[in-house]
Amino acid sequence: MYHVDVYCKEDxxxxxxxxxxxxxxxxxxxxxxxxxxxLAALGSCMGVFLRRYADNxxxxxxxxxxxxxxxxxxxxxxxxxxxxxxxxxxxAPLDQAKxxxxxxxxxxxxxxxxxxxxxxxxxxxR
Numbered sequence: 723m724y725h726v727d728v729y730c731k732e733d734x735x736x737x738x739x740x741x742x743x744x745x746x747x748x749x750x751x752x753x754x755x756x757x758x759x760x761l762a763a764l765g766s767c768m769g770v771f772l773r774r775y776a777d778n779x780x781x782x783x784x785x786x787x788x789x790x791x792x793x794x795x796x797x798x799x800x801x802x803x804x805x806x807x808x809x810x811x812x813x814a815p816l817d818q819a820k821x822x823x824x825x826x827x828x829x830x831x832x833x834x835x836x837x838x839x840x841x842x843x844x845x846x847x848r
Contacts, residue, residue: 761790761805767833768807775827783814805837 726740734749747759765788776783787810795803809828816824828834 757792757794757802760802761792764805764831764833764837765790765807767831768809768828771828771831772809772824775824779820779823781814781816781820781824783811783816785812786810786814787812 724740726738729737729739731737736747736749738745738747745759769786769788772783772786772788775781789808789810790805791808792802792805795801
């Protein structure tokens with residue numbers, strides 16, 4: 723099981739911890755807040771899966787970058803209506819069959835699957 727704690731320390735600044743990992747989400751500047759964090763989680767998760775697959779299959783991918791863009795539906799129910807992920811393999815020489823297999827693996831990262839799965843979320847006040 724994964725566990726994350728979010729602590730609002732002042733106004734719109736949140737400390738987030740998961741085990742030893744720590745990040746701060748600061749919504750006070752330009753209202754960036756948690757929405758880009760969700761997109762970063764998707765891009766990072768896909769990146770972890772890309773690296774894992776490339777290393778296991780000994781693919782010649784030394785570096786890569788992932789860009790995630792999303793359109794926010796601003797009318798109720800507010801949510802992302804479209805998310806685009808662009809993966810730049812920085813010229814790694816892969817044929818189409820290897821690219822297709824890589825994408826099938828990447829698209830099975832937990833964040834990607836969760837966004838597609840519409841998970842049950844139970845929230846309660848204490």
